[in-house]
Amino acid sequence: xxxxxxxxxxxxxxxxxxxxxxxxxxxxxxxxxxxxxxxxxxxxxxxxxxxxxxxxxxxxxxxxxxxxxxxxxxxxxxxxxxxxxxxxxxxxxxxxxxxxxxxxxxxxxxxxxxxxxxxxxxxxxxxxxxxxxxxxxxxxxxxxxxxxxxxxxxxxxxxxxxxxxxxxxxxxxxx
Numbered sequence: 001x002x003x004x005x006x007x008x009x010x011x012x013x014x015x016x017x018x019x020x021x022x023x024x025x026x027x028x029x030x031x032x033x034x035x036x037x038x039x040x041x042x043x044x045x046x047x048x049x050x051x052x053x054x055x056x057x058x059x060x061x062x063x064x065x066x067x068x069x070x071x072x073x074x075x076x077x078x079x080x081x082x083x084x085x086x087x088x089x090x091x092x093x094x095x096x097x098x099x100x101x102x103x104x105x106x107x108x109x110x111x112x113x114x115x116x117x118x119x120x121x122x123x124x125x126x127x128x129x130x131x132x133x134x135x136x137x138x139x140x141x142x143x144x145x146x147x148x149x150x151x152x153x154x155x156x157x158x159x160x161x162x163x164x165x166x167x168x169x170x171x172x173x174x175x
Contacts, residue, residue, distance in 0.1 A: 015090025019157035029069025091158020101131035
């Protein structure tokens with residue numbers, strides 16, 4: 001598969017970043033993911049700082065080829081694995097670092113993001129707890145957090161494991 005020269009990036013916070021990274025790594029068109037800490041104070045935190053309410057959200061940077069997967073598809077997948085009404089909590093994880101958020105760096109993405117966001121809000125019948133903001137900052141997490149669930153397959157994750165083979169399973173059904 002030839003990769004487009006117009007790689008785009010979106011930052012998604014959805015609870016513990018381990019599962020969110022594993023979830024998005026499965027999709028064709030996702031070129032690279034990196035977990036880190038976003039939209040907190042401008043000082044680079046350590047994981048311990050984030051766990052002690054530094055104000056950063058556990059976030060996944062997703063670089064994707066828009067010719068292979070659309071931002072709309074990525075966001076629809078995102079909403080599939082989060083509780084968009086939950087404040088500072090996903091699964092058993094609680095705290096400000098587990099808040100949900102869509103953070104963008106390209107203003108041109110905003111209409112597409114807002115369309116998906118408003119559709120989700122209409123579906124839920126309530127105001128979403130998902131932040132929709134420009135990216136203020138992003139600090140890569142420590143190496144041991146990168147691809148954590150690949151290194152530790154029995155690690156905790158709020159995302160049901162059946163979602164980690166979503167693309168493969170859906171392509172098997174369509175064949």
